Amino acid sequence: MSKNNEYKRHPSTLAAQANGWLDPSTNAVIPSIHPSTTYARDSDYELVDGRGYTRDENPTYLQVESLLNKLEGGKEALLFASGMAAATAILLSLKPGDHVVAPSDVYFGLRSWLKKVGIRWGLKIDFVEAGNLGAISESIIHGVTKIVWIETPCNPMCTITDIRAVADITHTAGAKLVVDSTLATPVLTQPLSLGADIVMHSATKYLNGHSDVLAGALITAGDDELWKRISDLRYQNGGVLGPFESWLLLRGIRTLFLRVERSSSTALSIANYFTGNSRLTEVLYPGLKNHKDYKVAAQQMIGGFGGVLSIRIKGGRNAALSVAKSVKIFVPATSLGGVESLIEHRSTVEGLESSVPDDLLRLSVGIEDPNDLIADIDQALSNIQI
Numbered sequence: 001m002s003k004n005n006e007y008k009r010h011p012s013t014l015a016a017q018a019n020g021w022l023d024p025s026t027n028a029v030i031p032s033i034h035p036s037t038t039y040a041r042d043s044d045y046e047l048v049d050g051r052g053y054t055r056d057e058n059p060t061y062l063q064v065e066s067l068l069n070k071l072e073g074g075k076e077a078l079l080f081a082s083g084m085a086a087a088t089a090i091l092l093s094l095k096p097g098d099h100v101v102a103p104s105d106v107y108f109g110l111r112s113w114l115k116k117v118g119i120r121w122g123l124k125i126d127f128v129e130a131g132n133l134g135a136i137s138e139s140i141i142h143g144v145t146k147i148v149w150i151e152t153p154c155n156p157m158c159t160i161t162d163i164r165a166v167a168d169i170t171h172t173a174g175a176k177l178v179v180d181s182t183l184a185t186p187v188l189t190q191p192l193s194l195g196a197d198i199v200m201h202s203a204t205k206y207l208n209g210h211s212d213v214l215a216g217a218l219i220t221a222g223d224d225e226l227w228k229r230i231s232d233l234r235y236q237n238g239g240v241l242g243p244f245e246s247w248l249l250l251r252g253i254r255t256l257f258l259r260v261e262r263s264s265s266t267a268l269s270i271a272n273y274f275t276g277n278s279r280l281t282e283v284l285y286p287g288l289k290n291h292k293d294y295k296v297a298a299q300q301m302i303g304g305f306g307g308v309l310s311i312r313i314k315g316g317r318n319a320a321l322s323v324a325k326s327v328k329i330f331v332p333a334t335s336l337g338g339v340e341s342l343i344e345h346r347s348t349v350e351g352l353e354s355s356v357p358d359d360l361l362r363l364s365v366g367i368e369d370p371n372d373l374i375a376d377i378d379q380a381l382s383n384i385q386i
């Protein structure tokens with residue numbers, strides 16, 4: 001139930017108040033969890049509000065979907081059991097023979113899926129340099145390309161893609177643009193307002209923000225044929241998010257704006273502090289004025305550049321591993337978007353097929369004191385032998 005309030009609220013207010021729900025039966029401020037898998041019919045043997053079974057609908061995940069839809073300015077949203085389940089629901093809604101264009105450094109789990117499962121499914125796939133508009137344009141085949149997939153910011157190289165420009169190119173060819181906006185979150189970028197057709201999130205990351213839920217989300221600009229197929233596929237495949245995870249996710253989203261603003265401002269401080277450090281060859285962060293995509297980032301990102309940055313260590317792989325082993329506050333673990341800061345040697349995590357330079361460490365900046373984080377990297381860098 002939403003409060004009957006005619007004032008238009010800002011996204012941060014909607015997030016903080018979890019859409020303004022009060023529990024209809026108790027007026028509790030925190031929505032209940034609905035674990036029931038099944039729903040009784042009424043005395044006319046009709047479904048109440050169309051709800052019969054939890055795979056079709058569950059009030060707990062509907063609350064999250066409605067909130068995410070508002071935060072992204074979409075038409076509809078769907079939650080999935082993981083970011084991968086959300087991403088692959090789009091791709092499995094295509095037909096064998098359909099063509100997909102994706103960045104060569106797309107999230108490595110999806111790249112692997114496209115190469116193994118996507119190709120077996122019959123999809124034709126072209127990987128192009130992230131953010132390169134000419135390459136995207138050249139790889140699109142009119143009438144055959146159905147999806148152009150971008151990820152912005154795309155990690156760990158922190159590339160930014162101009163969403164509006166790619167949307168124009170994509171739509172001219174009759175294809176749909178999907179944006180993996182996991183790193184940007186609705187706080188920093190609104191892909192649908194820039195022309196994207198579908199926004200995808202690994203909600204495991206910033207949306208939940210506490211490294212304790214695996215979840216994915218899609219939000220669409222239009223209720224079109226592709227969206228109907230995706231929605232039907234989720235129902236048929238059953239990859240929905242459970243009510244307990246949905247409830248935790250809703251709780252996480254309440255603090256999304258605070259967390260993302262804090263992580264972004266600390267990431268910028270860290271990037272500025274370490275730029276020019278004699279033990280580094282490069283600091284990669286789209287908020288740095290010398291970053292190759294700074295101009296596009298400054299145009300399409302609102303209020304910050306995100307909490308992920310990468311540093312490249314002089315001395316190569318061993319030196320990078322030594323920094324990852326020497327940190328005391330950053331946690332040496334994979335993933336990103338949690339309240340705790342993480343550091344990872346990305347090429348080790350991605351394995352043999354990784355194209356990430358082996359001197360690179362990815363930092364996911366949390367909400368700790370910025371000075372502690374800077375001091376931690378500083379002391380770890382001072383330990384390396386170069």
Ligand SMILES: Cc1ncc(COP(=O)(O)O)c(C=O)c1O
Nearest residue numbers: 082083084107180182202204215
């Ligand atoms: C940018 C991005 N997209 C998608 C995914 C996949 O999400 P999940 O791990 O929730 O399946 C990840 C996971 O790391 C990611 O970083």
